[in-house]
Amino acid sequence: MSTLLLQLINGFSYGFLLFIITCGITIVFGILGVLNLAHGSFYLLGSYLGYSLIMKAGLPFWAALAAVPLIIAVLGYMLETIILRPTYKLGHLSQVLLTFGLAYIFHDLFAILWGKNMLVVDPPPALNMSIQLAGYSVPAYRIALIVIGLAIAIFLWFFQEKTKWGAVIRAGLSDKEMAAGLGVNIHLVFTFVFVLGSLFAGVGGVIGSPILGAFPGMEFQILILSLVVLVVGGLGSVSGTLIASLLVGFVETFSRYLVPELSLIITFALMAVVLVVRPQGLIGRRV
């Protein structure tokens, strides 16, 4: 029974970790409709910058968590205004090619700057210990992930559904011309959403690094993971991504525990089933 409880906590913390990693790409692709395959590179850059600031420069974890996403957001701003904006009228295929090419460039840059070994960031000192739960030790950082993930989810949901900015974004995306006719600067909306997505890639990069570390090639793992969550959850809603993250987290955790040989297949099987039964995703709107 207590093992089950432990796995439940593991499932939750892994699910929320997935959510923290994938919420950025949900915002950019799921809501904005821009396919940024360099998103995984943004995440990894967040991890690497976090490593440099925390482990090399000796800054506190929380300071890095505040600084790194801002740097990534600035990078996202430059990418959107200079490179991506011309592709909006060209469609997804050119976005795929362009951003995938960018991912390769980042890949080589990271190898030059941070080397090819795996780097790991220490969790903040206050959370760098284990808590006793039902006779088992659970890392405090994992519990913190649940809280952080929940906070991000609530913030995004509130922002999207309850604020004026959220309303403007939703309006701009469902009918661009009408929103523009009503005096909304649609370019600004696109840029803002993209920057927000990049910001969350940075947040994910810093928060994920104590558990996942950072090493070359990781950006593509993160990208695939994000797309799986996106397919399961469906486009366009934060709640879909949250539910999908938790579902994938639980399925992975429990399949590893119960049938470890099949754990990798089961996650992708879940995605395939969702694609067949509900092609728009669990919560996704029809597009």
Next chain:
Amino acid sequence: MSIESVTKKTGGLLMKSFKRNAFLLIALVLLLSACSSGAINTTTKEKDKDTKTNTEEKGTIKIGALLPTSGVYASLGENLLNGMKLYFEQQNWEVAGKKIEIVQEDDESDPQVGLRKLRKLTDQDQINILTGTVSTAVAYAIRDEVDKRKLPYINSHAGGNDLTRAKRSDYIWRSSFSSWQIGHSMGEWAYKNIGKKIYVTAADYAFGHEVAEAFKAAYTAAGGKVVEEVYPPLGNNDYSSYLAKMNRDDIDGIYAFYAGSDAVRFVQQYNQYGLKGKIPLIGSGWLTAEDVRPQQGMSPDGITASIFWDYSISTPENKAFIKAYEKKYNSRPSIESAEGYDAAMIIAETIKKLNGDISDSAKVVDAMSSIKITSPRGPISFDKETHNVIQNLYIVKTSVVNGKTENKVIDTIEQVVDPGK
């Protein structure tokens, strides 16, 4: 105005049709990124600065180094190359009056790429001796080509058992290790020093399974019992649920084979989930290797592992090697650096034996077979039957010294010979 509205409209329509195809696109992208994991790597060609490319052919011996400098094993390939360069630099890039040139090609740890690069090395660069590679899959892929061309090949890392067993060739010699040597060496020792019941876990790929099998065979032969086994996928990011399975009272220890990023995550999470201090962890030397320990923090404290080279071996040869390596590269050598150094030394000794005349491959492999050297890892020689290296294996324990983890050799298993079948 009208033109603008038209473009806006078509833009909107396009946008909608693309959104409709969004999931198709996601599937395409997934496929693309899955396929391209090998292609992520860019091709790099590195000719050593210290040598000239067009020296007179007769006075130069060209060594082809098929090593990954991109992809998952990039850092291993780099360290192997560093070890080789260090050795030849100490010889002033000259052995038995011949100039030495290393031609390195990136095999990206991909069998197809490896074979292509091998043909490039033989046809275009006209190499005399081949060395490398990290991935066993690449070694198997180039095996027939090497055998057909009678190219002397000194394998400096890939540990797949079959390369010196069913797939052995007259021209292939291995100076690194076989998976069997790594796993087997821990079996008896674990039974005597850890306990009678053990949990076995390894990364789910050929090498992981081979090491685990060898360990299990030796451990059960000594009288121990393997309680359960679990094989997480290679490159796994979360071990919490596996560790929950291992957290049980009826075992005396856990035997684990993990390397690189897997080793970092597994050892850290073994500590965080409270298994450390409760269930002893043993494994192969990659679990606590020089290049992963700094990332593991204090977690590896108390782990015992078996390996053929360690930083803490206190022979004069090893001390000299470490000193020279740290001076040149400003970082500690890893297991792979030592492997590269040893492979270079064996090549140099072979050339010396033949007084620099390596035109006849039969003579080259003959000279290689009788080589006996004392390398940083201790005395090594070759098994003439299997062509696998005969070497000491060391039981290494990790502890905290001055706020950092350090390995220490606590036991030596002398001259381990692979059974060859």
